[in-house]
Each structure stands twice: as C-alpha cells, then as structure tokens.
Amino acid sequence: MNVSHLGQASPPLRRLSELRGPAPQRSLDARALAALAANPGCRRRALLDAAGVDKTALAQQLGRPAPFGQSPFAIRRGLQFESRLKRDGYAVLLAPLRRRLGVPEDEALSLAVPDLLPSASPAVRAERTAAALAEAAADPAGWTLLDHPLLRLDVAGSPAYLEPDAVVVHAGRCTVVEIKSFPVLDGSADPANVGAAARQAAVYVLALQEAAARLAGRPLSAGPYAVQDLPGAPELTVLLVCPKDFSSLPVAVPVDVRRELAVTRRQLSRMTRIDQLLAALPGGVTFDLARDASGTPTRPAGELAAAVAAVPAAYAPECISTCELGFHCRSQARCAGAVEQLGRGVRGELGALRTVAEALAAAEQGGGGGPEPALEEGSGLDEAAERLVYAARLRAEALAAGGVR
Amino acid sequence: MSLLSTLARLEAVRAQRAQPLATVRHRHLSERPMVLVPLAAAGESGAPLAVLLGTDREAPRLHFVPQPLNRTQRWEFLAAVAREVVPYLESFGDEVELLEGSERDPVSGEKVPVVRELCADAPQLVVPNAGGVSHLALLGRSTRFRRTVEDPDPGEYPSPTEVPLLGRWLTHLTDRAQVPGSSLLLAMTGLLSRHWATGQSNLEDQHLAARLAWHLPPAGLEPPAVGAAAAEWVESARDGDGLLLHPPAGPATDPKFDERVLAPAILRHDAAVAVRERAEAARDGAEVRRAAGLVEQAHAELARVLLAATLPTWHDVWRGLDLLRALPAAGHLPDRWEGDRWSFTMHRDRVAAGEPPQPRRDDAVTAARKLAQREREQARLEIQEALDDPLAMAERRLAGEAFAGEVVDVVPEWSAGRSPKPRPLLVVRTDDRPHADPGREAHRAHAEPAQRAEVVSAAPGEVVVRLLSGMGRRKDPEPGSVPEPGTAVVFTLFELAPRQSAPLPEPADTPWTHGGPPVAVEDAPAGGDEWE
Numbered sequence: 001m002n003v004s005h006l007g008q009a010s011p012p013l014r015r016l017s018e019l020r021g022p023a024p025q026r027s028l029d030a031r032a033l034a035a036l037a038a039n040p041g042c043r044r045r046a047l048l049d050a051a052g053v054d055k056t057a058l059a060q061q062l063g064r065p066a067p068f069g070q071s072p073f074a075i076r077r078g079l080q081f082e083s084r085l086k087r088d089g090y091a092v093l094l095a096p097l098r099r100r101l102g103v104p105e106d107e108a109l110s111l112a113v114p115d116l117l118p119s120a121s122p123a124v125r126a127e128r129t130a131a132a133l134a135e136a137a138a139d140p141a142g143w144t145l146l147d148h149p150l151l152r153l154d155v156a157g158s159p160a161y162l163e164p165d166a167v168v169v170h171a172g173r174c175t176v177v178e179i180k181s182f183p184v185l186d187g188s189a190d191p192a193n194v195g196a197a198a199r200q201a202a203v204y205v206l207a208l209q210e211a212a213a214r215l216a217g218r219p220l221s222a223g224p225y226a227v228q229d230l231p232g233a234p235e236l237t238v239l240l241v242c243p244k245d246f247s248s249l250p251v252a253v254p255v256d257v258r259r260e261l262a263v264t265r266r267q268l269s270r271m272t273r274i275d276q277l278l279a280a281l282p283g284g285v286t287f288d289l290a291r292d293a294s295g296t297p298t299r300p301a302g303e304l305a306a307a308v309a310a311v312p313a314a315y316a317p318e319c320i321s322t323c324e325l326g327f328h329c330r331s332q333a334r335c336a337g338a339v340e341q342l343g344r345g346v347r348g349e350l351g352a353l354r355t356v357a358e359a360l361a362a363a364e365q366g367g368g369g370g371p372e373p374a375l376e377e378g379s380g381l382d383e384a385a386e387r388l389v390y391a392a393r394l395r396a397e398a399l400a401a402g403g404v405r
Numbered sequence: 406m407s408l409l410s411t412l413a414r415l416e417a418v419r420a421q422r423a424q425p426l427a428t429v430r431h432r433h434l435s436e437r438p439m440v441l442v443p444l445a446a447a448g449e450s451g452a453p454l455a456v457l458l459g460t461d462r463e464a465p466r467l468h469f470v471p472q473p474l475n476r477t478q479r480w481e482f483l484a485a486v487a488r489e490v491v492p493y494l495e496s497f498g499d500e501v502e503l504l505e506g507s508e509r510d511p512v513s514g515e516k517v518p519v520v521r522e523l524c525a526d527a528p529q530l531v532v533p534n535a536g537g538v539s540h541l542a543l544l545g546r547s548t549r550f551r552r553t554v555e556d557p558d559p560g561e562y563p564s565p566t567e568v569p570l571l572g573r574w575l576t577h578l579t580d581r582a583q584v585p586g587s588s589l590l591l592a593m594t595g596l597l598s599r600h601w602a603t604g605q606s607n608l609e610d611q612h613l614a615a616r617l618a619w620h621l622p623p624a625g626l627e628p629p630a631v632g633a634a635a636a637e638w639v640e641s642a643r644d645g646d647g648l649l650l651h652p653p654a655g656p657a658t659d660p661k662f663d664e665r666v667l668a669p670a671i672l673r674h675d676a677a678v679a680v681r682e683r684a685e686a687a688r689d690g691a692e693v694r695r696a697a698g699l700v701e702q703a704h705a706e707l708a709r710v711l712l713a714a715t716l717p718t719w720h721d722v723w724r725g726l727d728l729l730r731a732l733p734a735a736g737h738l739p740d741r742w743e744g745d746r747w748s749f750t751m752h753r754d755r756v757a758a759g760e761p762p763q764p765r766r767d768d769a770v771t772a773a774r775k776l777a778q779r780e781r782e783q784a785r786l787e788i789q790e791a792l793d794d795p796l797a798m799a800e801r802r803l804a805g806e807a808f809a810g811e812v813v814d815v816v817p818e819w820s821a822g823r824s825p826k827p828r829p830l831l832v833v834r835t836d837d838r839p840h841a842d843p844g845r846e847a848h849r850a851h852a853e854p855a856q857r858a859e860v861v862s863a864a865p866g867e868v869v870v871r872l873l874s875g876m877g878r879r880k881d882p883e884p885g886s887v888p889e890p891g892t893a894v895v896f897t898l899f900e901l902a903p904r905q906s907a908p909l910p911e912p913a914d915t916p917w918t919h920g921g922p923p924v925a926v927e928d929a930p931a932g933g934d935e936w937e
C-alpha cells in the first residue's frame with residue numbers, strides 16, 4: 001500500500017514541498033503506518049512524512065542507513081501468491097464473504113473488476129476509486145472487487161493516500177482485504193503478525209468511513225465502534241488472506257478491527273497538526289538532499305543533521321524496526337545520554353531523571369552514608385530517585401554477597 | 406523490566422560493558438551440547454535453507470537446500486539433519502537410573518512396586534535466539550506427520566523414515582522449551598539476558614552478536630572495542646558490496662545477502678543442474694561429465710556462502726557458552742535438570758512404544774495440563790532462583806516480598822498448653838521495607854529443615870517475627886535451630902515450597918464438553934485440506 005500527499009499549493013503545502021526540496025514526493029508504506037501506531041508522538045516523523053521526504057535517502061545521507069529491505073525470494077513468493085489468488089477468480093475471498101452475508105453457495109455470481117487507472121496520478125486514481133466505490137455501492141445485487149484502490153485520508157490536517165490490496169463491495173457495503181505472507185497454521189496465525197495487519201487494515205477502514213461520510217455529505221460519527229449506516233460504508237471486520245499451513249493455498253481469515261480502529265482514530269486525533277509543526281519550525285530549515293546532476297546527494301551530513309534536529313523526536317527502541325531514521329535517532333539519544341535508549345518503560349520508572357548520568361548520580365547519592373539517608377526527611381529526592389537509591393544499595397549488597405564484586 | 410535490571414543497564418551504559426544480573430548460573434549447561442544455527446528461506450514460513458550444527462566447536466557441519474523451493478531437496482536436507490540430530494538425542498537414552506516406586510494396580514486397586522527408568526543424562530540443543538526455537542518448532546510441525554516409505558499408504562512424496570522422527574523430537578523439545586527454567590533446548594540470547602544486562606534495550610538484545618558485543622570485542626572490528634559502538638558495528642557495518650560484515654544470527658538472512666549473494670548462487674546451481682539434465686537426456690557422456698563438474702562447483706559455491714553466513718553466529722554461540730560456563734552453577738540446577746531428564750525419558754518411551762506423533766492442536770485437557778505445569782514451574786523457578794542467588798533475592802526484597810537483616814535479639818517464648826513448644830521472638834534489624842503486616846506468614850530462607858514464622862510487628866529498620874516451626878519436637882529448640890543474635894537472616898513473605906495446583910482429571914475421565922477423551926488426529930494429505 002502507498003500513501004502520498006496532495007499537491008495543492010496552499011501555504012502549508014507549499015512549505016512542506018520546500019522542506020522536501022525538488023525531490024519527488026515519497027509515498028508512505030505499511031511501515032509508515034506501523035511507525036505511526038508505534039510512536040504517534042513523534043513530531044519529527046510526522047513532519048517528514050507529511051512533507052513526503054524520502055526518509056531512506058535521508059538516513060543514508062545522515063550516515064546511518066535504515067536496515068530495511070525485502071528479500072527477492074519473499075517478493076517473488078508474494079507476487080506468486082497474489083497472482084494465484086487472481087487466477088482462481090478471487091474465489092477464496094468471495095466464499096467467506098458469501099457465507100457471512102448469507103448468499104447461497106450455488107447462486108451465480110458475476111464479479112465486476114473495474115479499471116482503477118493504476119498508472120494515473122494519485123489524485124486521479126483516488127477520484128476514480130471514489131467513483132467506482134459509489135457506483136458499486138449503488139448496486140446492491142452486484143459484486144465488485146476494487147483491485148488496489150487508492151483511498152484518501154486526512155492525517156494531522158494534511159491529506160494522505162493509502163492503497164489497500166483490495167476492497168470487495170456487495171449489498172451496499174464494502175470489506176477491506178489484505179493479502180499477507182505469514183501462514184495460518186493449524187487454524188491460527190501468529191498473533192503479532194495478525195495484530196500488525198489489523199492495525200494496518202484499520203487505517204483503510206477509517207479512510208473508507210471518511211469516504212462514505214464524504215459521499216453522503218455527513219460528518220464522521222464520533223463513536224469509533226459505531227457501524228456506519230451509509231452506502232459504501234466499510235465492514236468493521238476485514239479479511240486477511242494468508243497461505244494455509246505450509247502450502248501456497250490461500251485462506252481468508254476474518255479479523256475484527258474495531259479496537260484497532262478506535263486506537264487509530266485516537267492516535268490520529270492526538271497528532272499535532274502539521275500546520276502547528278510548521279509554525280514551530282525555524283525558517284530556512286529544509287531536508288533537501290541537494291542532489292547533483294547525477295542524482296548524488298551533496299548536502300553535508302552535519303547540516304542535514306542540524307535540520308533534522310530542529311524537529312523534536314520521541315525516540316524509543318521500537319523505532320529501530322519501524323522508522324528509517326531509527327539508527328540516527330538512537331545515536332542522538334545515546335549522545336544525549338537519554339534514558340529512553342534503554343526502553344520505553346524506563347522513562348516511567350525513573351520519573352524526573354531523564355539522563356543516564358542523572359539517574360546514576362541519584363542512585364549513588366545513597367551510598368556511603370547511614371542506613372537510609374534517602375528516607376530522611378527533607379532529602380529532596382522524589383519517589384523514583386528514592387527507590388533507585390534503595391535498588392542500588394540492594395544491588396551492591398547482593399553482588400558483594402555473591403562474590404561478584 | 407524491574408528497577409534493579411534498569412539500574413544494571415544504566416551501569417552498563419556508563420561502563421560500556423555488560424553488567425551482572427546474576428551471581429550464579431541459573432540454567433543447566435550440558436557438557437556435550439549440540440549447537441544449531443538454522444537459516445530459513447525468505448518468503449515461505451518454516452522453509453529451511455541451511456543449518457550449521459554439531460557438538461564439536463572445531464568441526465561444525467553444514468547442511469543446506471540448494472534450491473529452497475524444491476520439495477525433494479528439502480526432504481533430503483531434513484533427512485540429513487535427522488541423521489545428525491536423532492542419533493545425538495538417542496545417545497542419551499541408553500544409560501539409565503532405576504528408581505523404585507509404587508503404583509496402584511488398575512484392576513485390583515492394590516499398590517504394587519514398580520521400577521522406572523530415568524535417563525542418567527539428557528541432550529541439550531542450543532540455538533542463537535528465540536527465532537531459532539520457533540523455526541525448529543515449525544520444522545517439527547511440518548515433518549512429524551510426514552508419511553514415509555514404510556507407511557502402508559506412503560502417498561505421493563514419501564519422506565525418508567528419519568524425517569518424522571526428527572519432527573517428533575523437535576516438537577517435543579520446542580514444547581519443553583516453553584517450560585520456565587527448562588534446559589533441553591536453549592536460546593543463547595535468552596541465556597545471556599538472564600545473566601547480564603547490556604547498555605541497550607531488550608529489543609536490541611535479541612541480536613545475538615550485538616548483545617555479545619557488550620561482553621567481548623566482535624571478530625573483525627578494528628581496533629577491538631566493546632559497548633554501544635561495537636554493537637552498532639555488528640548491526641550495521643557493511644562492505645563495499647553492501648553486505649553486512651557480521652551476518653545476522655538467523656533464521657532470517659539479510660535481504661541484501663539474498664539479493665546479491667544467495668540468489669545468484671542458487672541460480673548458477675539451477676543452471677548447472679539444467680545443463681546436466683539436458684546432457685543426460687541427450688546421452689552425451691562428455692557433456693554429462695562436464696555438467697557434473699559445473700554442478701559440483703555451484704554446490705561448493707553455495708556451501709561456501711552459506712557457511713560464511715552461519716559460521717560467525719556459530720562462534721558467537723560458543724563464546725556465549727564460554728561466558729556462561731565461567732559462572733558458578735546455581736544450587737538448584739540438578740533439581741530442575743532432573744525434570745528435564747524426566748521429560749526426555751518420557752518422550753523416549755513414547756517413541757519406543759510406537760505412539761502417534763503429537764497432535765496438531767492440543768485437546769483441552771492437555772492444554773490445561775501444560776498451562777498448569779508452566780505456571781507451577783514458573784513459581785518453582787522464582788523461588789529457587791531467589792534462594793540460589795542474592796541478586797534474585799534482591800528483586801524480591803525490592804518488591805517488598807522479602808527482607809534481609811541481622812538478628813539483634815532473641816526472646817525465648819513458648820506456646821500455651823500442656824506440652825509447650827518453643828515460639829521464640831526474633832528481633833531483626835533490617836534496612837528493607839517489606840510488606841510485613843502483623844500476622845503475615847514468613848519463611849526463613851536457607852533454613853534446614855524449613856522454618857515458618859509469623860510477623861509480630863514491623864517498623865522502619867526493625868521487624869519482629871515469631872518462629873513457629875523447624876525447632877524440633879521438644880520443649881527446647883534443637884541446638885542451632887534458632888539463630889543467635891548477630892546472625893544474618895533472610896525471611897520471605899512467599900512460600901518456599903511451590904504450591905501444588907489442583908489435580909486435573911485424567912484425560913479418559915474428562916467430560917466430552919471439555920475435550921476428552923482424546924481422539925486420534927487424522928493426518929490430512931498435504932495440500933488436501935479444504936479452504937477455510
């Protein structure tokens with residue numbers, strides 16, 4: 001799936017395109033959505049994504065490239081799996097949907113697969129998808145499969161495009177379909193994989209809800225669990241299509257994404273609006289890599305790092321597997337001695353102590369003196385620091401008792 | 406993560422070196438482990454690519470699938486692995502201890518003496534990480550139902566007979582690995598994490614070489630260094646071709662390696678095989694010989710690149726074992742290892758008795774039993790670790806579940822009644838802050854026999870307990886059973902013997918609503934399952 005941003009030239013959009021420089025606008029992918037879910041509070045990523053900056057190239061130029069990539073074997077198998085699905089006339093998708101909707105098995109079914117203009121520009125594709133969706137929703141008896149439609153979603157006040165694998169429309173309602181390469185083994189799939197897929201699919205469902213609301217000229221309902229009663233509205237159960245056991249046979253698994261939908265909505269609403277992020281940005285900041293005629297970036301890494309540092313980040317070790325800038329932000333967190341480098345939970349444990357040096361200094365404050373100096377009145381230590389002193393004493397004592405020190 | 410391990414991580418950041426999280430080794434290590442470094446083929450779940458394995462650090466053996474999509478080659482690979490692993494496992498089945506016990510005769514209901522066998526030692530497999538364990542579990546699942554040439558209905562693709570046997574063993578071992586404290590199958594990252602803290606997060610610690618870089622300088626790093634920079638180097642340093650200088654520990658390979666090295670090598674092998682097949686079809690003897698040479702070359706090239714992709718991890722696992730072996734063994738290891746020996750012995754007996762492979766899905770009773778066992782073992786592990794290791798006890802003290810201190814006063818008292826028993830009061834000076842409400846039961850750690858007490862009062866710096874047992878049967882306590890003033894004591898507010906959970910009904914007695922009696926699970930022919 002892909003996300004990209006509209007190219008209208010309203011002032012914030014103009015500023016966003018300045019941030020990107022002359023490079024082509026990057027669309028976002030499944031990883032961007034995962035990063036959003038993992039770390040909605042990171043303004044740095046939000047802004048870079050909104051500007052459509054190529055974060056992979058940025059990380060490379062900063063000297064700490066992202067470790068992501070896909071094996072050619074995995075890509076090939078994924079393509080094979082998807083083509084097999086199409087070859088069978090999407091039967092594996094339609095059968096469970098028919099069962100859910102109570103359509104008799106033997107009833108003849110003709111499936112419309114409209115042309116969604118896959119090679120057109122994002123704006124045209126999105127419009128084409130919207131039209132095809134409206135048309136399909138108006139025909140309650142027909143079955144329509146939208147193959148790689150392009151959906152629009154507002155992210156932090158800036159429109160983004162998303163591309164699910166497929167959407168099936170029948171009886172005025174649509175169902176999101178995601179094709180995945182992890183197997184359903186003996187009837188169940190790895191919960192971590194299913195969770196990630198559900199979070200991703202929830203974003204598509206949200207985009208479809210917005211589309212249905214737009215189509216009907218009504219605002220999006222406030223309750224995230226409410227099923228929309230509008231033509232073309234999405235089901236809150238999506239279909240994951242996975243290989244069955246160790247075969248390459250596809251199997252469709254319905255997954256209820258209501259919870260993920262609620263979380264996504266909450267996270268999107270919590271994101272700082274892009275115009276505010278732009279307003280907070282010092283003038284002259286740009287992430288332009290200044291590519292020369294041969295396409296080689298010429299922007300000095302130090303300058304680029306300073307530009308990146310102008311946007312506050314919220315680093316956590318999860319970033320390493322979700323965001324292209326993970327290694328760069330980690331090295332910054334390490335240089336700053338930030339306690340977040342040890343894990344997200346550590347911040348909570350250490351309270352107001354924000355750096356490794358501060359935390360160790362607080363821990364050692366208890367050493368040497370009487371039995372419990374930290375407990376004495378007026379020591380000025382907060383609760384977290386006091387516990388740290390206690391922990392440090394227990395640790396030292398235990399190591400000595402164990403003969404380690 | 407507890408505050409104590411956070412503290413250790415903070416110290417590791419400052420020292421740029423791993424810091425102890427244990428003062429003893431909490432897992433049994435075999436003298437003759439088998440190390441396996443498995444690699445999976447990308448794109449297909451559980452598809453094997455290669456494994457480097459062996460019991461001799463100096464002589465690892467490589468097995469691989471030249472074309473990972475070729476099912477026949479896959480079975481050949483698995484058969485070759487089985488011929489290494491199964492004899493190793495079975496070699497522990499011969500030497501047994503005979504244990505006498507009694508059993509109730511099912512017919513007469515009388516107790517009859519029985520002699521049971523317990524294998525004197527058990528095998529131990531060590532893989533680099535948790536992913537390695539999952540990969541072995543997938544291999545177990547995909548092979549244990551395979552039909553072989555010996556089956557009455559061997560099906561279209563019968564596999565060599567060793568393959569389903571390997572599958573059953575792998576299923577057993579990966580299942581056992583879920584039991585807390587068990588040691589038949591160990592992941593090196595988990596072992597290291599239990600014993601040392603690094604200055605990075607848990608997530609980064611899953612990378613074996615990166616976490617090892619907090620102990621020892623990684624091979625190839627110049628100048629040698631440890632800590633965050635060394636860890637980052639093994640995670641991300643690449644050569645001019647974009648290949649990682651230190652390959653990942655698997656089972657997933659680096660996508661760049663797949664693209665630049667593995668895929669071309671597989672392609673060359675495929676091409677050579679195709680040439681040979683054409684020559685064979687044309688009955689061109691000279692060309693067949695030339696093509697055979699090409700195949701051999703391509704095969705050797707694949708072996709070379711796959712060895713290069715696994716050998717660094719092989720060495721890392723052994724270096725990890727070195728680190729762990731330098732720690733003194735915890736006191737309760739023989740006790741827990743006996744559980745592993747029983748687990749091994751029982752599976753040996755099931756295989757020998759010709760029982761069918763483990764079902765695809767556990768029935769309700771088996772699942773409940775396994776869950777209960779894991780909970781029980783978790784409780785036992787926590788108790789034993791606390792008793793074996795002052796650092797583990799420190800965790801409990803920090804949590805307010807135990808306190809350590811010095812006896813400053815003993816007040817001899819007795820119970821009321823016709824035959825008074827000793828009920829002395831101990832005044833313990835402690836800097837700990839236990840959740841010791843008056844009346845709460847406490848247990849004296851390391852007391853032999855077990856000694857129970859009751860909290861009488863607790864104030865900052867001082868806890869008063871009354872000893873209730875472990876002092877003999879007479880009016881005056883057995884000498885040495887009551888700690889004298891000046892003695893260091895540790896009391897826990899948790900029991901020191903794990904509770905037995907409520908017994909579960911035997912499978913045959915379980916109502917059908919709860920899944921019993923078990924039904925034999927049919928083996929559906931591969932690919933023949935209905936679409937769901």
Ligand code: SF4
Nearest residue numbers: 042313319323326329
């Ligand atoms: S890696 Fe940096 S930019 Fe990316 S989400 Fe984390 S903190 Fe934000």
